[in-house]
Amino acid sequence: GIAGLPKSDAPVTVYNTFSEGYWDLTTANGFASTNYNLNLTGNGFTSFAITADTRLLTRPNAVSNWDSVGTHVAATGNTASRNNINVISAQYCFGDTSACSPPVVSGFSGADSVCAGATGVAYSVDNHPPNTYTWTITGGTQASGGTTNSITVNWNGAPGGAGNVRAVENSNCGGSAPYNFSVNKHTLPTTGITGRTGVGEGSIGIPYSVDGNPGYTYTWSVTGGAISPAPGPNDTSITVNWGVPGSGQVRVIADGGACPAASEDTLFVSIYAVVYSIASGDWNAPSTWNIGLEPLITDNIRISTGNTVTLTVGDTCNNLDIKTGAILDNSAFSLNVTGDYIVDGSHNGTGITRLTGTNFFIDGTGTIGNTGELLINGGNKTISTGASITKSSGQFTIDALITVTNNGAITIGGNIVGNAASSTWINETNAVLNAGGAVLTTGTLTASASGNTVNYNGSAGQSIKQPSAGYHHLTSSGSGTKTLTGNADVNGNLSIAGTAQLDVSTFDMTIAGNWSNASTNPNPFAEQIQTVTFDGAGAQSISNTTGETFYNLTTNKPAGALTISDNTSVSNILTMTSGNINAASGKTLTLGTSTASVGTLSRTSGTIIGNFERWISSTANPAPPVLFPVGVSANYRPANITFNSMPTNGRLTGAFTASAPGNNGMPINHSTKRGLRRF
DSSP states (O other): OOTBOSEEETTEEEOEEOTTOEEEEEEETTOBOSSEEEEEEOTTOOSSOOOTTOEEEEESSTTSOOBOOSEEEEEETTEEEEEEEOOOSEEEEEEEOOSSOOOOOOOOEEOSEEETTOOOEEEEOOOOTTOEEEEEEESEEEEEOTTSSEEEEEEOOOSSOEEEEEEEEEETTEEOOOEEEEEEEEOOOOOOOBSOSEEETTOOOEEEEOOOOTTOEEEEEEESEEESSOOOTTOSEEEEEEOSSEEEEEEEEEEOSSSOOOOOEEEEEEEEOOEEBSSSEETTOGGGBTTSSOOOTTSOEEEOTTOEEEOSSOEEESSEEEOTTOEEEOTTOOEEEOSOEEESSEEESSSOEEEOOSSEEEEOSSEEOOOSOEEEOSSOEEEOTTOEEEEOSSOEEEOTTOEEEEOSEEEEOSOEEESSTTOEEEEOTTOEEEESSOBOSSSEEEBOSTTOEEEEOOSSOEEEOOOSSOBSEEEEOSSSEEEESSOEEESSOEEEOTTOEEEOTTOOEEESSOEEEOOOSSSOEEOTTOEEEEOOSSOEEEEOTTOEEEEEEEEEEEEEEEEEOSOEEEEEEEEEEEEEEEEOTTOEEEEOSBTTBOOEEEESSOOEESEEEEEEOBTTBSOSSEEEOBEETTEEOOEEEEESOOSBOEEEEEEEEOSOOOOBTOEEEETTEEEOOOO
16 A cells, blocks of 8 residues: 655655565564664566665554655665664565556456467457556467567467466556466376276176366266266266176267367276175085086186175185175185185185285275285286275285285285385375385385375384385374384375374475374474475475474475465474465464574575564574565565664564555655655
């Protein structure tokens, strides 16, 4: 706003404030200063030209008039300065002496939804000759129009995402506030269909899916079975009831409407014959089975809903399918499965189960209550995309030279044991591993695929396995202390939940996604004296409703901002290498813990948007000038303060507010000139 303007600040009069915004410094813990010098940098300020006469104005709060407290120092570059200011807490802005108003962008027109790669898309604003217009395009290039009010854009062909058209109107009174227009760029997925490629005859409700985009339509078709229930036009997943033994297919076509449709995607499926139970009984009793004979070791076995089949000796089968509501009980005997292992019901007992086939599936949504060992040997295994299996107790063992690839969700309450360094677990895209015990003390864990999660959810302490190429999502939940065993590179989200504590021990963490701490543990994050670095290329956030504390915190973001969703403190060193920090409304980022430990700020690049609080011990600590690296997302507008006197020490909070400061108190007469305008 312009409350108090025009304001005389001899020899000029200030008429306007710069419209890009203003700074805010707030004291706490008794901090006070009655004489200090202040430098503020208005990078990206375009509403008026910054000249030697540009004033730095002050007001005690948002409802007060702007005033010319202190002594003017000629502005240099984009920095306005003032000495001997005696008011703090206060707000500060740039004031301008020219007697006209900057323009306002109006009448924006253009498409907010385009196909990736679209060319010649028109955008315009109202024309006010002889004004010129500055356009900035994100996610594309300006194809025509120059500095006129009407342009065309060629959008790039990057898959999906958002673009932006930014317009600034320029006149002899300066530039307008930027007008930003978000544009969604559509493209179609060509991801493969996920689902089982081998199924038993008569299998019901077998899921298949593709990755989808909102608003797209999907046309599904099946050979060798039937889709049930019928999918809606926007469904990205189906379930299939398969028919008689033979060959089948699942097909899908994705269509974005105005954008070209994708090519048809096809998954080939083998439908095999099964021997199924017709009554509860022993595995080796002919009356248990539909064929009236004891099954051969090469038969595909299905335990039907409502039946309980019990082993009385060790046995072997090819594919094993335990239907919902069915029970297979090993008792104390071993079972070898040479094909797919599908558990939609319950698999009980204490005997060992060996999955010995090569390149077969583990699938289902049931429970492995068998407390005996589940041994993976003979060849690699894949956990299907639609799987959601719980093995509540007992060891899960991976033999030497064997890889288990998880595409679904599996909970293992016992230890995951590798028999050799070549024993490997791979979490693929969007997979979930809930681990209640040790994870491959010997062996290799690969958990870097997009969207996958490894959740250490045991009821006691656990060591967090050092994976081959970092984690995507990493969760510590359940209870007990989850302890890092090496530097942790988390390329997705880091979550702390339940009553668990995450202890970094002597290791650092790098996070590319969000930090979420909802644990009710009294000390849910043991930060020790280590560093947490946020380095994601997109938006990131830190959330902990009770407040989060880091020892060292670094931002090293090539793009996007780190949002402080809840109050956050940095005890020792805050390093701003690149990327903005956005303190959410009413939240504060604090550096230091007391006047005895003020912390250290090291800034190379980046801006704090919102409240930044620093502990001030004396006029010399922190070393002057004391930097508040504040501003707005597009422009760095720092405040540098040198305290000439300090009756008491404490905390000082700084912020830049992107709102016109107003003309209250204008004009200001200062010596032989009159301040006519504000920025």
